[in-house]
Amino acid sequence: MAWLLASISELVGHVVRCTSSRQVRLTLEQLATENSRARLLQLRFQPQPVKKGSMSIDDYVLKMRSIVDNLNATGQVISNDDLVLCILGGLGSEYDPVVVNLTSRK
Known part of the structure; x- marks a missing residue:
C-alpha cells in the first residue's frame, strides 16, 4: 500500500x-x-467545433486527423466519410466552392 x-x-x-x-x-x-x-x-x-481559422489547410487536416485517431484508439470508430464532413464543416467561407463541389458529387 x-x-x-x-x-x-x-x-x-x-x-x-x-x-x-x-x-x-x-x-x-x-x-x-x-x-x-x-x-x-x-x-x-472535439471535432465538431474545430474551425480552420488561421491554420494552414495542412495543419487543419492534421489536427482533425489526430482527433479522429485518438477517438479510434478509444474504440469510437469515426469513418473517413465522417472525418471529411467534419473537415468540410470547419472550413471558412473561402472554401465554399470546394465544399459545394465535393458534397454534390455522388
Whole structure:
C-alpha cells in the first residue's frame, strides 16, 4: 500500500482514507473509468467545433486527423466519410466552392 501511495502522489486525496491496497486499487480503477468516460466525451465533441481559422489547410487536416485517431484508439470508430464532413464543416467561407463541389458529387 505504501508503494501504491508513493507512486500516485497527485491522487493521494482520493485514496488517503483507504485501509487496504485492494481499496486503493478499486478507487483508482473507478477514477480511471470516470476519467476515461470524460476523455471519451471530450474527444467525441472535439471535432465538431474545430474551425480552420488561421491554420494552414495542412495543419487543419492534421489536427482533425489526430482527433479522429485518438477517438479510434478509444474504440469510437469515426469513418473517413465522417472525418471529411467534419473537415468540410470547419472550413471558412473561402472554401465554399470546394465544399459545394465535393458534397454534390455522388
